[in-house]
Amino acid sequence: MIPRSLTFRLVFWYCSLLFVLGVGFSVYTVVGFTRYADASSHRTLAGRTQEIWRLAGPQLGDNAALAAAIERRFEPENQSRFIRLSVGGVVLYASGPPVEADFDPRRIPLPRPGGAGQMIDEAGAYVVAQDFTLPDGRVATVEAGRRDAVLRETRQGLETSLIVALPLLLGIAGASGWLLVRRALAPVSNMIVAAEALSFNSPEKRLPLLGTLEPIGLLGQSLNRMLDRLDSAYQHVSQFSADTAHELRTPLTIIQGELELIQAAADLPEHFRAALTAMLQETMRLGRIVESLITLSRMGSFWGKQAHLPVDLREITTETVEQMHLLAEDKDIVLECAAGDTVTIMADRNRLKQVLVNLIDNAVKFTPPGGRVTVSLTSSATTATLIVADNGIGISPEHHTAIFDRSYRIGGGGGELGAGLGLAIAKSICAAHGGRIELTSMPGHGATFRVELPRGLDGSSPAYRSSDVIRVATGS
Ligand code: ADP
Numbered sequence: 001m002i003p004r005s006l007t008f009r010l011v012f013w014y015c016s017l018l019f020v021l022g023v024g025f026s027v028y029t030v031v032g033f034t035r036y037a038d039a040s041s042h043r044t045l046a047g048r049t050q051e052i053w054r055l056a057g058p059q060l061g062d063n064a065a066l067a068a069a070i071e072r073r074f075e076p077e078n079q080s081r082f083i084r085l086s087v088g089g090v091v092l093y094a095s096g097p098p099v100e101a102d103f104d105p106r107r108i109p110l111p112r113p114g115g116a117g118q119m120i121d122e123a124g125a126y127v128v129a130q131d132f133t134l135p136d137g138r139v140a141t142v143e144a145g146r147r148d149a150v151l152r153e154t155r156q157g158l159e160t161s162l163i164v165a166l167p168l169l170l171g172i173a174g175a176s177g178w179l180l181v182r183r184a185l186a187p188v189s190n191m192i193v194a195a196e197a198l199s200f201n202s203p204e205k206r207l208p209l210l211g212t213l214e215p216i217g218l219l220g221q222s223l224n225r226m227l228d229r230l231d232s233a234y235q236h237v238s239q240f241s242a243d244t245a246h247e248l249r250t251p252l253t254i255i256q257g258e259l260e261l262i263q264a265a266a267d268l269p270e271h272f273r274a275a276l277t278a279m280l281q282e283t284m285r286l287g288r289i290v291e292s293l294i295t296l297s298r299m300g301s302f303w304g305k306q307a308h309l310p311v312d313l314r315e316i317t318t319e320t321v322e323q324m325h326l327l328a329e330d331k332d333i334v335l336e337c338a339a340g341d342t343v344t345i346m347a348d349r350n351r352l353k354q355v356l357v358n359l360i361d362n363a364v365k366f367t368p369p370g371g372r373v374t375v376s377l378t379s380s381a382t383t384a385t386l387i388v389a390d391n392g393i394g395i396s397p398e399h400h401t402a403i404f405d406r407s408y409r410i411g412g413g414g415g416e417l418g419a420g421l422g423l424a425i426a427k428s429i430c431a432a433h434g435g436r437i438e439l440t441s442m443p444g445h446g447a448t449f450r451v452e453l454p455r456g457l458d459g460s461s462p463a464y465r466s467s468d469v470i471r472v473a474t475g476s
Pocket residue numbers: 358362363366367390392393394395403408409410411413414417418419420421422423424446447
């Protein structure tokens with residue numbers, strides 16, 4: 001599965017970017033609007049001062065006529081306008097409070113010297129003042145203004161909408177981004193699940209590419225081509241070791257036969273006989289290694305093509321224990337079998353028997369005389385469990401994983417060392433059956449190997465009863 005953090009990080013960065021852009025856009029909009037509105041008001045008011053001067057200039061000296069002309073033309077009180085005309089600081093005309101009372105003209109100060117041409121925002125109105133020089137050299141100042149409430153409210157409305165819209169937009173963008181990223185990465189999750197399930201027991205499997213977008217699909221195709229190459233290289237190596245092991249088997253059998261023939265000769269000096277016995281033992285050990293190699297290479301390359309047949313686990317358990325009881329007896333070890341009712345699974349009988357043989361052989365090998373080895377079979381609706389437990393020398397925890405690797409042996413563990421392949425073979429067989437093998441052990445307290453196999457369609461067999469313990473071989 002795709003780590004959640006990747007989706008989270010992508011959406012987080014995407015939303016952060018969106019937030020920064022959103023804030024930038026909002027600031028730009030508010031500042032732009034304010035500037036545009038101010039410029040437009042300034043233009044209108046400056047134009048109006050000109051108009052007022054054209055109307056009022058000729059009437060200077062008759063304040064009543066001046067006021068009447070301005071009132072008639074501009075209706076400042078009704079239209080929420082502010083008009084004031086002064087000469088040399090003496091006010092000749094000033095409009096009254098507007099009907100809507102949205103600003104107070106009496107609170108608007110006279111323009112500062114040199115303040116002509118600029119727009120001020122005072123007492124609820126925008127005001128622009130313009131100076132005009134009279135023929136006698138005096139300076140007349142015309143002020144035109146209008147209420148600022150409309151613009152102020154519009155700007156506040158704009159700010160409020162942006163402040164509300166931004167989180168809403170971010171929420172929608174975040175949720176849809178999350179869904180989109182998850183959808184886009186879903187093929188990667190499928191590929192991860194499929195990759196986890198890939199193993200040498202299913203060499204034909206490949207990563208699913210259906211519905212993948214281009215870069216992920218291309219990656220999947222490359223990985224699948226790499227798997228093809230790995231698979232064929234692995235098949236090649238497996239075939240090579242299988243062939244080599246086969247080639248070694250015949251000469252080894254011949255050497256063993258010849259050695260046995262020489263050993264049988266009656267007139268052999270004692271030291272030659274001892275040397276021959278040692279050579280024969282080593283040859284037999286080599287033979288066992290070669291057999292193990294053949295089995296391992298078959299596990300790797302041919303398992304997938306073998307047929308699965310119903311196998312009665314109870315039957316092979318009791319049969320194997322019976323066949324191996326002599327081995328245990330020789331070492332003065334008790335070998336018990338606790339196989340309950342019949343448990344049938346679809347499997348390869350010979351391979352499962354090999355698992356039991358390897359585990360029992362090890363248990364007997366690594367348990368001192370007088371010890372005890374118990375083989376039991378239990379089952380649940382879904383799983384059949386084979387347990388081989390001994391009270392021998394045990395295995396320290398640092399070896400628990402590695403002993404299932406090929407050629408791994410614990411130095412000096414038992415008297416008779418094998419090739420370190422028995423448990424690797426057992427693990428391969430279990431994996432090929434869709435099962436697993438586990439070890440519980442402490443040095444000096446014996447070892448318990450637990451083989452769990454899926455039961456498939458057959459879930460009818462009841463679990464084993466503890467009263468079913470059958471003593472097969474008893475030492476003193
Ligand atoms: P080998 O053919 O050498 O027995 P295995 O793969 O069967 O190889 O076992 C690997 C090693 O694991 C052995 O060499 C031994 O040291 C240890 N081992 C396996 N089974 C037991 C056991 N029942 N008790 C103690 N040690 C064991």
